Amino acid sequence: MNTHDVILHLLSGKNKKPALQSSTCFAPVNIALIKYWGKRNTELNLPVTNSFSVALPNKGTTTTLCVNPLGYDRYTLNGELLDKDTEFSKRLSQFCDFFRFENDYHFDIETENNIPTAAGLASSASGFAALALAFDQLFEWKLDKSSLSILARLGSGSACRSLWNGFVEWQKGERENGDDSFAQPYPVDEKFLNSFCVGLLVFEKDKKVISSRQAMLNTVNTSRSYKNWPTQVANDLDAIKQAIARQDFIALGEISERNALAMHATMLDSQPPTDFCTKKTREYREKIAALRKISVPVYFTQDAGPNLKLLFQKSTTETMIEHFPEVEIINL
Ligand code: DP6
Numbered sequence: 001m002n003t004h005d006v007i008l009h010l011l012s013g014k015n016k017k018p019a020l021q022s023s024t025c026f027a028p029v030n031i032a033l034i035k036y037w038g039k040r041n042t043e044l045n046l047p048v049t050n051s052f053s054v055a056l057p058n059k060g061t062t063t064t065l066c067v068n069p070l071g072y073d074r075y076t077l078n079g080e081l082l083d084k085d086t087e088f089s090k091r092l093s094q095f096c097d098f099f100r101f102e103n104d105y106h107f108d109i110e111t112e113n114n115i116p117t118a119a120g121l122a123s124s125a126s127g128f129a130a131l132a133l134a135f136d137q138l139f140e141w142k143l144d145k146s147s148l149s150i151l152a153r154l155g156s157g158s159a160c161r162s163l164w165n166g167f168v169e170w171q172k173g174e175r176e177n178g179d180d181s182f183a184q185p186y187p188v189d190e191k192f193l194n195s196f197c198v199g200l201l202v203f204e205k206d207k208k209v210i211s212s213r214q215a216m217l218n219t220v221n222t223s224r225s226y227k228n229w230p231t232q233v234a235n236d237l238d239a240i241k242q243a244i245a246r247q248d249f250i251a252l253g254e255i256s257e258r259n260a261l262a263m264h265a266t267m268l269d270s271q272p273p274t275d276f277c278t279k280k281t282r283e284y285r286e287k288i289a290a291l292r293k294i295s296v297p298v299y300f301t302q303d304a305g306p307n308l309k310l311l312f313q314k315s316t317t318e319t320m321i322e323h324f325p326e327v328e329i330i331n332l
Contacts (some may be wrong), residue, residue: 001177003043003154007098009177010150014141016101018328022066027129027152028055029115030161031198031309033301034236035257035263038220038229044178045157048220049233051170052186052240053161056115056330058163060126064110065134066134073111087211088124095128095155099116099135112217115200128155129162149182165330166193167244169237192247199310199320199327203280212304215267215274216290221233232257232262253299253311291323 026189036051068074075082075092082089096107109131113123123164132152136143143151145163153160161168161183173181219226236259243251267274277285284300285308296319300308310327311322320327 001044003098006044006150006154006177006179006242009075009179010143011141014143017103018067018105018138020138022064022133024060024062024160025130025133025284026060027126027133027159027162028057028060028165029126030055032158032161032303033252034168034233034240034259034313035303036157037216037263037266038226039157039216039233040172041176041178042217044181045153046171046178046181047157047172049230050172050237051158051161051233052237053158053168054193054198054332055162055165059115059330060113061123061130062112062114063109063127063130065131065138066108067105067138068108069106069233070260071106073106075108075111077111078113091124091155092131095131098154099139106188110228125157125158125162126278128152128159130331131155132159133163146182146184149184149202150178151176153181153329186241186244188244189247189312192244192249192330194314196249196252196311196313196332197317197320198330198332199312199324200307200330201284201310201324201327203284203326204278204306205318210274215270215276215304218272218274219266219270221270223266225269226266229266230261232259249313251259253254253297256301260303264302276302276304276306281282281308284308287323291319296323 013296030053032051032053034052038048040046040048073096092109104111111127115123127151133146136148139268149160152162161170164185166184167188168183169186170183171181184328214331236255240252240255241253288298288300295318298310300310302308310320317329
């Protein structure tokens with residue numbers, strides 16, 4: 001099944017004409033604690049494994065979508081018109097192609113991110129989730145959350161997790177058309193969730209040298225250690241769920257950090273190797289390890305980029321600010 005068939009199936013019996021002039025939706029950024037790394041189907045963004053994330057409330061993307069009569073799309077990002085040749089424009093255009101239907105609609109998409117774009121902070125996830133919500137609203141489809149998650153996944157895999165606050169698990173699914181591959185909120189005691197924080201350490205602002213999509217593909221195709229990745233994820237998922245059930249922050253931090261390191265190890269082993277770490281990344285990793293040695297419970301996770309996200313308890317906020325004055329703290 002190709003994407004076109006999947007979309008037609010998902011929207012069967014739904015409006016193929018926009019019902020509103022415009023729609024505006026917000027979706028939060030999600031930080032994977034157990035990473036999505038590798039696809040079994042690159043067209044439908046179907047993953048090899050489940051993954052598990054936590055949302056950053058109030059940090060994310062607000063998207064406004066309108067139909068325009070111009071015969072071409074216009075995309076703006078944080079108020080600036082995007083060149084149609086940028087990678088992000090091409091991906092937006094492919095996503096819009098799903099919804100032009102017989103009338104060959106064209107769209108204006110205004111994307112506002114309140115997080116640094118493409119600095120390894122998963123703005124494409126909140127971006128495609130907000131856009132999926134905006135299409136749903138514009139056409140008045142009223143899709144359920146699982147279908148919206150599938151729609152967002154077709155834009156970017158990790159976007160399927162950006163429709164909820166709190167912990168979210170993406171079930172990889174088994175079926176070839178991906179209709180069982182979507183995310184769901186994972187139950188957690190609110191008090192436990194609210195007891196820890198994510199700290200954004202953005203020490204490298206330049207765009208990354210290789211996209212996560214490309215690095216992921218390259219890893220699956222060439223990394224010898226990738227064969228161990230599904231087992232690593234299964235074990236880490238099991239362990240993180242147990243840690244959440246016990247409300248054990250230290251175990252949650254340890255598991256998240258080791259999962260991120262294992263993902264980076266599969267990339268280092270690919271041909272050519274991908275190393276997203278800069279000198280600063282290594283310095284910060286060492287600083288975090290040194291703090292743990294003096295009994296400060298702080299851990300990191302790292303996506304396909306050089307910047308780190310700290311995981312720590314609210315009760316240690318003062319210590320974090322002291323050691324990482326530039327950190328942007330997000331309370332969960
Ligand atoms: C390292 O969701 O950006 O952030 O499906 O190709 O759009 P595509 O990939 P994307 O990959 C995210 C990878 C990651 C880990 C994660 O978020 O789980």
